[in-house]
Amino acid sequence: MTGLRNICFLTGTLNAMAGAERMTATVANALAERGHRVSILSLFDQASCFPLHPNIHHDALFTRRPSFKRKYLATIAGIRRHCRVRNIDVLVQVDTMLALFVLPATIGLGLQQIAWEHCHFDEDLGRIARRGARRLAARWCDQVVVLTERDRRRWMEALRPRSEVVCIPNPLPFPLPARPAPRSGKRVLAMGRLVAAKGFDVLVQAWQQVSAQAPDWHLVIHGEGEEREALTALIHQLGLDGRVTLPGISHDAALTYAQASIFCLSSRYEGFGVVLIEAMAFGLPIVSTACETGPRELLTPGRDAVVVPVDDTDALADALLKVIRDPGQATRIGAAAREKAAAYAIEPIARRWEVLLDGPREAAQQGQRPPPTTPAL
Template sequence: MADGAVTRRPVICFLTGTLNALAGAERVTASIASALAARGYRIHVLSLWDEASAFPLHPAVTHRALFPVRPSFKRQYAATVWRIRRFMLTHDIDVLVEVDPMLTLFTLPALFGSRVRRVAWEHCHFDEDLGKPARRVARRLAARTAAAVVVLTDADRLRWRAAIRHPFQIAVIANPLPFDLPPRMEAPMQAKRVLAVGRLVEAKGFDILLEAWALVVREAPDWRLEIVGEGPARPALEALAAQYGVSKTVSMPGERTDIASAYRQAGVFCLSSRYEGFGLVLLEAMAFGLPVVASACEAGPKALLVEGGNAVMVPPEDGPALARALLRVIGDPDLRWQLAKGGRLTAAAHTVDRLVDQEWEALLRGVVTGNGGAAPSE
């Protein structure tokens, strides 16, 4: 770290796989990086591949990529490590925020002997490795070597503490609403459309939602289901919709860059995930005034949702229970209004300004001065 770093705003770099993906971690990275740049920080985003971004960045944010397209990191491991080191030293980076603890496997050797302080930012929950056993190793390396680990929920903080006995600094910073809170509820209460948003992958539980939907349309045949997103499970989900006989009441339009329009046109939001690191789509839906029906999965939804206050919750992987909850909300306008008002309050507590001003800047100051990045309770 350059001399005088404790008396000036640190130079920050966010290291990520790519920003050119319509996903929660990428969207939040762009949002936090832009908010810090707007506050006068020198901000870099370094993608491992692809200089394009699916989300807007503040004009002061510098975005670069190590490779134009995704390489084989087994073959390009040494080159990746070297390029990360060269970038950090060339741009006088003070704090490197790793958008996934898996990146520790690159940054630990890349920054050996340097003064760059590392922050590992976890977007999943501790007990989910997303099919990569190396992630479990990377998390433990991050805890032992990073200046701070950032997790999204207090439940996940406790899980990290229980699993890793080595002393380390950990902060809880929830994901922010990635856009300004709409000045009023914009979702039409009378719209007969249930909206779900996410990648078409097993984790999102859209197969469970289709099972539930087959029961819902028996009693609410004039309602429609829209699942926004793209992914490898599309053929299986389309086949399942046909098997259940609900293809005519289900649309899967793929990814939408105008996601706000989808929220504005729906009457109910449904999250059917088997697990979630946070569940950013819940905040987005609540910001627009959508009543929420959700599975009470690990870990984010449990932290965000209050039964009867801002959502109706059901056990994960329970299609019939999800159907009953959807029918309950569909059939009760007063409940929809109650949930919508509660959701708006939740979204208002997660604005970018509040979380950057009160959480991220405190974290960065602590990392730079060597006081750690722990949350106040730590």
């Protein structure tokens, strides 16, 4: 490192219990702990679902979410004002969509620009503008941070960016637990937003088969979202009341994982899948879909997880029953998973971010592939 920097993380909001927001707080806290001057600028809502280091300055442009079409110029002006008042050296966009605001907002300021992509390249979350924003980030940002090597390759192949594209995985948001979960109960845990992408409807349908053969086991799905009503109706329709519960967001992750015996990820797609490394850190045996992109890169089928195809109810039920019926295999898988999770501790991930903060040249010297000089846009 050439010196400590004034770093700003620009995000939509921190007042949402979601992965990108949690990772923003986690990485910002780690950099602040290491002495960097860190601020977080939310586009709206100054509240945060996640604790922030006391040295982090958190501000918001608007009290509540506005129409950004009507407030586009005000948003640009607010970002520029924050960067000048806080004397920002490095601006980290916690979503490539933010390039639509940041690039005009920072003209002439000479900032190091980092775009942090939390979604995999082939998913635009229903927003076509995301594709254009990615092209802007690939051309004008100094670096683009992606979460998996697969996504780094997709960015390089599809956009041939002028930006340096660097893979830095998400870290564990808490220290590696001193000991694994005791796994003494009969509880399968799933966790995430209650949205279609997480495939909880498939998991509930699979649980009908599991429950018929292992009636003393219980499925707990932690999270909130737009699918709650539909999932509640499905649970009742399948006669699973009392065997599947939706207790809402977990506010004590350590306790939640410690009370589980198996973790299941049923997603149709993932940008990374932080819940996987959290469950692995507690030594829980993993049953997961082979979805893009995180699970395919994080998991080794047969060694630290049992992996099944996406949207395959029967395969998911069979895999869960296999782990339930074979405690020895469950213990071996859980132990291998916990060993792998150690690589995602916050300390080495924070060091990789610090290398990034010294700019593209320093990161390239650490083994990252340099970008081509001529973009194909």
